[in-house]
Amino acid sequence: MNLFVYGSLRAGRKYHHFLEGAPLVADRAWTRGLLYDTGLGYPAMIPGRGIVRGEVYRVDRDRLKRIDRLEDFYGPGDPRNTYERVVRTVFTPLGPLSCFLYLYVDKDRLRAHGRRIRNGVWNE
Secondary structure, eight states, rough: EEEEEEEHHHHHTGGGGGTTTOOOEEEEEEEEEEEEEEESEEEEEEEEEEEEEEEEEOOOOOHHHHHHHHTTSSSSOOTTOOOEEEEEEETTEEEEEEEEEESOOOHHHHHSSEEEEETTTOOO
C-alpha cells in the first residue's frame, strides 16, 4: 500500500520514525488539496484545488494501523476521527499513484483557526 505524507511523518520530521524501514517510493510527490498549519505542531489537509507536496512510502497493514492511531483515525466515518484516511491520486516523477492519505475532518475549525500554507509545503 502507498501512503502519502505531508507533515510530521516526512523525512527529518518529528514522527518519521513511524516510517523507519518503509520503502520510500517518491520523495517528490504532490496531490490536490489545501494545507494548513494548525499551530499545534502539525499540519492538516482538506480537499481543495491547491497543491500539497509530500512523500510516498510503501507501508504494510501493521505500520498503517500504528499511523492510524497517531492520526486519531478509528475507522471510516467514525465520529472520534480527527483525520479520515482516504485514497487519492498522487503525482510523482514515476507517474500517478493511488495512495492513502489523511484529510482533516473539521474543515470549518481548520479554516477558522489554521493558517493556510499556499506553497503546499509544511515546515515545522
